[in-house]
Amino acid sequence: MGEIATILHDYGLLLLVGQYPSGALGGLALTFILAVLGLALAFPLSVLLALARVSPYPILYWPATALVYVMRGLPLIMLIFWVYFFLPVLLGRPVSGFSTLLATLVIYEAAYLAEIVRAGIESLPRGQMEAARSVGLTYMQAMRKVVLPQAIYNMTPAMLSQFVSTIKETSLGYVISVNELTFAANQVNSTLLTKPFPVFVILASIYFVLCFSLTQLARQLEKRVARRRAGIVRGAAAPAALPQIAAIAE
């Protein structure tokens, strides 16, 4: 325990924010930024992918389905190496490790998020779509105003879990030397040389505290969503566009 305290005292700040403010931001802060940006940028893409996955048009359905399966079948490391190789060729200039990892996460997470959004859409009663269409909305209007808001609301716990997965996946930035938490801890380890066990215990603990708290939050959220879907919370603010349609459906 004494060793852990000493390492935390000497290198805690490095693990938290990297060299910042005198140098580049790194450590846990960078891990968090990567995960937030990765998922936020993947979200709009994932909605488009999910719409293509439930669409009746083969020209939309097949490419989206192929992309999702490729992402689900490929190790993230492989995708990182592809992006690492192709992004500079595509842009015609050198690309930082940060951008490489971010681009990779956006593509990868978009596929996984799309499956979550699709499950959300498919778990809604068909009556929702039919009712919306019958009051004169077009397919896209019904999707945008009725189906998607509910699907996405119902899927917020799953998306929070995906955020936890994304945080864990940023650790692969290590292989392309992005100065996130895992890379920073490895640097601390090679500076100290003789204390690998405490260093990696600290590393695992930091991830655990962050991810476990978010997992617990996701569970609470799931209970709330389940209660609301079961209609136990009456009078509470329902997601936009829900009340009118619920009235129509009843």
Added chain:
Amino acid sequence: MQPLDFSILLRDDAPQMLVNGITLMLELTGFAWLLAMVLGTLLALVRMGRSKLAEGAVGAWVEYHQNVPMLVQIFLWYFGIATLLPSGLQMWMNRHGGEFIFATIAIGLASSAYMSEGLRGGIRAIPPSQIEAVRALGLNYLQAFRHVVFPQAFRIALPTLINHTVLLFKNTSLAMTIGVAEMMYATREIESRSFKTIEIYLLATAVYLGISLLIMAGGSLAERRLRVATR
């Protein structure tokens, strides 16, 4: 852009490296999967019991392995826990491919948490009255689990288990970071020697994708085969 030249994959010792890489990848997948399934079943079994203490312990095990990146777990085993072992064992490990052993342990234990959660979901779908009925017939706790609960829970949990098998397979690529010469390692090695990046990456992509899709297809086949006609 230059035309693709796959002949590089047949030059020098590249074929040997690829064959070794694929073999190690499959071995890693097999051993880790076995560890994950056996341990996952035991954990689910313990959690089904009535002991609060055991349930808490299994819960902690599952939470730790699900909330720490697998790469970090591999590092902790290979760089950390390895140094705590008695020196005789450490030397034996070094001589017998310790990195492979630690990668198998780390990936297997991490996946055991997901497998046990999948099975637990299946077990919870079985009405408790079934267990009571079987117990009333004179079967003991273990027999009830083996003959009645597990076969049904397994079927219900199958899609989740397949999903995590694919993830386990994909995650064996993480072993390259500690120097296990599996497929991803071999790919990087050949790439850095030949600079035929696209060719070798395409091959690796095809291998990973092919096996992943095979696991998914095998999974849905098993699901259909094992399905029991219900009301």
